[in-house]
Amino acid sequence: MNALGRHRKLTAIWASEPGFKGWFSTVNHTDLGRMFLATAFFFFFIGGLLAMLIRAQLATPHSAFAGPDIYNQIFTMHGTIMMFLFAIPTFEGLAVYLLPKMLGTRDLAFPRLTAYGFWCYAFGGSMMLVSMVFGIAPDGGWFMYPPLSGAIHSPGINTDFWLIGITFVEISAIAAAVEITVSILKYRAPGMSLDKMPIFAWYALITALMILTGFPPLILGSILLEVERAFGFPFFQAELGGDSLLWQHLFWLFGHPEVYIIFLPAAGVISTVLPVMCRTPLLGYGWIVAAALALAFLSFGLWVHHMFTTGIPHMGLAFFSAASTLVAVPTGMQIFAWIGTMWKGRPELHLPMLHLLGFFFTFVIGGLTGVMVAVVPFDWQAHDTAFITAHLHYVLFGGFVFPIFAGIYYWMPHFTGRKRFFYLGEFAFALVFIGFHVTFLAMHWVGLLGQRRRISTYAPEDGWTAINLISSVGSFVLAIGIAMILIDVFLHALTASRGRRNPWRAGTLEWAMITPAPAYNFASLPHVTDRNPLTIEPDLAVQLAKGEGYLGTPRNTWRETLTVEVASGKPDMHVIYPANTRLPILMSAVTGIFFLSLLLKFYWTVPVAVVGVAILAWKWVWSIGRQDDMDTVPVGQDIHLPNFAMTDRPPGWWGSVFLLTANATLFGSLLFGFAFLWTVAPGWPPPDWFPPSVSALALGIIGAGLGPIAMRYATQKNRNGGTPLASLALTLAGAVLVAVACAAMMVHTPAPTRHAYAATLFVLGSYGLFHAALGILMVCFLIARVRCGFTSSARRAEFPIVRLWIDYLSVVSVLILVVAHLPGLMG
Amino acid sequence: MLSTVDPAGPAAQTIATLWWVMLAGASLIFALVMVLLVLAFRRKNAGDDAGRVRAWIVGLGLVFPMTVLAALLAYGLIVGERLLPREGPDIVKVGAEGRLSAWTFTYEDAPSFSTDGTLHIPAGRPVDVAVTTADVIHSFWVPRLAGKLDAIPGRTNILRIEADEAGTYTGVSAEFSGTGYDSFTFYVIAHDAANWDAFLNGDFE
Numbered sequence A: 001m002n003a004l005g006r007h008r009k010l011t012a013i014w015a016s017e018p019g020f021k022g023w024f025s026t027v028n029h030t031d032l033g034r035m036f037l038a039t040a041f042f043f044f045f046i047g048g049l050l051a052m053l054i055r056a057q058l059a060t061p062h063s064a065f066a067g068p069d070i071y072n073q074i075f076t077m078h079g080t081i082m083m084f085l086f087a088i089p090t091f092e093g094l095a096v097y098l099l100p101k102m103l104g105t106r107d108l109a110f111p112r113l114t115a116y117g118f119w120c121y122a123f124g125g126s127m128m129l130v131s132m133v134f135g136i137a138p139d140g141g142w143f144m145y146p147p148l149s150g151a152i153h154s155p156g157i158n159t160d161f162w163l164i165g166i167t168f169v170e171i172s173a174i175a176a177a178v179e180i181t182v183s184i185l186k187y188r189a190p191g192m193s194l195d196k197m198p199i200f201a202w203y204a205l206i207t208a209l210m211i212l213t214g215f216p217p218l219i220l221g222s223i224l225l226e227v228e229r230a231f232g233f234p235f236f237q238a239e240l241g242g243d244s245l246l247w248q249h250l251f252w253l254f255g256h257p258e259v260y261i262i263f264l265p266a267a268g269v270i271s272t273v274l275p276v277m278c279r280t281p282l283l284g285y286g287w288i289v290a291a292a293l294a295l296a297f298l299s300f301g302l303w304v305h306h307m308f309t310t311g312i313p314h315m316g317l318a319f320f321s322a323a324s325t326l327v328a329v330p331t332g333m334q335i336f337a338w339i340g341t342m343w344k345g346r347p348e349l350h351l352p353m354l355h356l357l358g359f360f361f362t363f364v365i366g367g368l369t370g371v372m373v374a375v376v377p378f379d380w381q382a383h384d385t386a387f388i389t390a391h392l393h394y395v396l397f398g399g400f401v402f403p404i405f406a407g408i409y410y411w412m413p414h415f416t417g418r419k420r421f422f423y424l425g426e427f428a429f430a431l432v433f434i435g436f437h438v439t440f441l442a443m444h445w446v447g448l449l450g451q452r453r454r455i456s457t458y459a460p461e462d463g464w465t466a467i468n469l470i471s472s473v474g475s476f477v478l479a480i481g482i483a484m485i486l487i488d489v490f491l492h493a494l495t496a497s498r499g500r501r502n503p504w505r506a507g508t509l510e511w512a513m514i515t516p517a518p519a520y521n522f523a524s525l526p527h528v529t530d531r532n533p534l535t536i537e538p539d540l541a542v543q544l545a546k547g548e549g550y551l552g553t554p555r556n557t558w559r560e561t562l563t564v565e566v567a568s569g570k571p572d573m574h575v576i577y578p579a580n581t582r583l584p585i586l587m588s589a590v591t592g593i594f595f596l597s598l599l600l601k602f603y604w605t606v607p608v609a610v611v612g613v614a615i616l617a618w619k620w621v622w623s624i625g626r627q628d629d630m631d632t633v634p635v636g637q638d639i640h641l642p643n644f645a646m647t648d649r650p651p652g653w654w655g656s657v658f659l660l661t662a663n664a665t666l667f668g669s670l671l672f673g674f675a676f677l678w679t680v681a682p683g684w685p686p687p688d689w690f691p692p693s694v695s696a697l698a699l700g701i702i703g704a705g706l707g708p709i710a711m712r713y714a715t716q717k718n719r720n721g722g723t724p725l726a727s728l729a730l731t732l733a734g735a736v737l738v739a740v741a742c743a744a745m746m747v748h749t750p751a752p753t754r755h756a757y758a759a760t761l762f763v764l765g766s767y768g769l770f771h772a773a774l775g776i777l778m779v780c781f782l783i784a785r786v787r788c789g790f791t792s793s794a795r796r797a798e799f800p801i802v803r804l805w806i807d808y809l810s811v812v813s814v815l816i817l818v819v820a821h822l823p824g825l826m827g
Numbered sequence B: 001m002l003s004t005v006d007p008a009g010p011a012a013q014t015i016a017t018l019w020w021v022m023l024a025g026a027s028l029i030f031a032l033v034m035v036l037l038v039l040a041f042r043r044k045n046a047g048d049d050a051g052r053v054r055a056w057i058v059g060l061g062l063v064f065p066m067t068v069l070a071a072l073l074a075y076g077l078i079v080g081e082r083l084l085p086r087e088g089p090d091i092v093k094v095g096a097e098g099r100l101s102a103w104t105f106t107y108e109d110a111p112s113f114s115t116d117g118t119l120h121i122p123a124g125r126p127v128d129v130a131v132t133t134a135d136v137i138h139s140f141w142v143p144r145l146a147g148k149l150d151a152i153p154g155r156t157n158i159l160r161i162e163a164d165e166a167g168t169y170t171g172v173s174a175e176f177s178g179t180g181y182d183s184f185t186f187y188v189i190a191h192d193a194a195n196w197d198a199f200l201n202g203d204f205e
């Protein structure tokens, strides 16, 4: 088979349905990456329009442009859209598009999950837009502090849109994070050990892990606040044992890592693009990875710097102030490593490089003001003023938008296969750069002159008029610049002339393919021996197209790839991906019905949607797997690999591990919240306590012990060729016992609307009950699979996955039951 | 009126000084980074990577920020310590309760009455304001006198303020509280000793 024949055959296997119909059924990462990016930039545009409205309003004193009701919606939606619907999805889109190409493989780990995440994002984002069109958008500021956002002070549906819509969108972040993590750890070209990974993959891995541990506190907070609003459970009401500070802790436990979740991918872009622009390898690869890791760890320990004015004890302030200044160290390390790289090489002033210089100039200022506000006494003055608005835009625009623009221009030839022909981009850069600094530099000063953030107007006597006017003029220059960039990109995609392959002479694998990228990425997979494979083997693209790598011969209609051992990059499994399907969009639509029902308080459709999701999920998982054993598969270079259905650690197991990581973080946050309320909240002790019961506790613990043991028996039985059905039935019984114990706990909890103690116990109980139901469903699924012949002693992959979830159920249910019963039993 | 860089009391003064010091330091560091960036574009001779890692990453990236930050942190902590509401003679105690959208002030030395929208204090004496709220979160902030402190439901936070001289100072609530937020302001009137006594006796208008 020649290169063209291979291309045709592979394209037939991998292509999406033609035309726009293909969008709804595609599971291909190249398509979905583009869709993510296009949608994210659409939201950037909307968020930018809102920013223009803000600046129009603030341009003059006594502005009558919008009243506070509308203005509050405008800035809340601006912040919300930029953070949740632009920045995070842009990272997801970039990672989804680039990672398999950079890692030398054909798709991400779970193609259908990519699609599901995208549609959750699209539907959730649309919900937010609808609220804006009807003038009922969230209006409590992007961090939604209760009690202001509680039912008493915000009775309208506005806040519910935020809590429910954003939670819906977060599903896509969690889905993408699981996907990205597993893909980076397992789906790489053979030979690519961890230390040979492209630096962008390291950043993406760290970011994804941060999403898995950073988003759950916000998701939990949103659930609790929505439950408080809808059902009156007083988690955040001081008079009933709640505490508004709990929200602040949960929010910023998410919110601070969020800033680094936004910055790190951009840093990944810089670390990738900058060395190419300087024609030299990156200086200090290992140091940079270590610095990014340090940043990730530290960023979880400094959320309290957003709460310096809440009256936290002095020792706490000192600790968090120290931690917050410390985080500047790994950031500085990266900055200096990049400048060192520039010194080492010969920087060339291409357009991406201009944006990188824009990044340096802007982000360094943002970092320095960041250190200033980490100093507690200064923050007491600067907090909640325009100084903070200025600081956060220097960080976000400098640390995210400039690098992303650099990345867009850098990978544009890859997206389209064309080269730029105008100087529009250079001109646009100048406008953006000047416009940005005119808008935001003096805003620091007006903050120090006492202008608070989030005010809709001010008086001439305040003495802020001139600065605000200048700032507004600057923002319109900025807007014109951004519009020109968008136009430039459009023109480029439509009209530019075809460019040559690898125009930047980069060393990473995404350039070892024809552009625009084919649906299958690589006709055969490379063997990687260096961090910059294309530098040492410039002809690699041709060799791969000729089928000289792995999996060079298309088989059946299989979308094939292989996985590797995490550390070494040695091939270990053969994978057949699912093909195009509408299941993801359908499932996210049904998920959307679930959230819409909650929003509109149509509670009777909630269970319908839940059952719908369960049925679709069942179908989803059912459709993979085989009813006959399969020999090891030759993948080329004399290597034979087992199909993943015949291993103990299939991709689904890895996915479960990381999904459970996020889940455990959510559970941990809930326990933290309980402990926080118990020890710190003002309105304790509660009027009545939970009536403990030794028998209920014992029942639950027996069930929790039975499940994992029986599940291990089942695995063993199946491995030895026997029938695991009896052990699976016992596992089921264990899960049922746990369900009963949790349900009993919920029934005996004192009225949850009367005190936060009972409210939290009730939520803990439902968490346990939910996971017990999930466990029951999974064991039933496995029993059905066994009976339909989907398992054998070789096809054993589904057992370890179910075992993982059953183990998790046991751990959390024991904790939940102990937390509820033990304090009372101890007296 | 609301300027933090036009301080009229010791706390605001200390913080304003802190700001100017930090601004100077930050400007120097910024200039340094920009110079290094510009110098990257000139022709240069070869060096080895190990040396570069030592100079750029360990030297500039690790040691340099650690030193600067340690110094800044120490300065910040000392300043912070000084601003705490410590016990002492001569301290005046007042209460400030925020509610949408006005403040009510009470006086320990004159428990019989309260004032709305204007807080009276003696000039030249430290005043401890007990900040509380009746509804949502607010923040008590008189920029020319001191930093801000939040009013959190169910809690009482103590803020130390002091005005050097008699006069009227503007304050604002500095935590977003919905539609009335723009105009959520108040005044602090600092009296000389005679007027303060008069105020406490109830004959000040």
Ligand code: HEM
Binding pocket: A048, A051, A052, A054, A055, A075, A076, A078, A079, A080, A082, A083, A087, A141, A142, A143, A389, A393, A396, A397, A400, A401, A439, A452, A453, A454, A455, A475, A478
């Ligand atoms: C396109 C240029 C932009 C302009 C002109 C702009 C302007 C503004 C202004 C004037 C405010 C302050 C409103 C106030 O509280 O007084 C604001 C708030 C905010 N902006 Fe931007 N912005 C821009 C881009 C961005 C980007 C790219 C991000 C994030 C990735 C962002 C995130 C935020 C956030 C989180 C807030 C706080 C909202 C709140 O207080 O609830 N902005 N923006």
Ligand SMILES: [Cu+2]
Binding pocket: A255, A256, A259, A302, A303, A305, A306
């Ligand atoms: Cu932070």
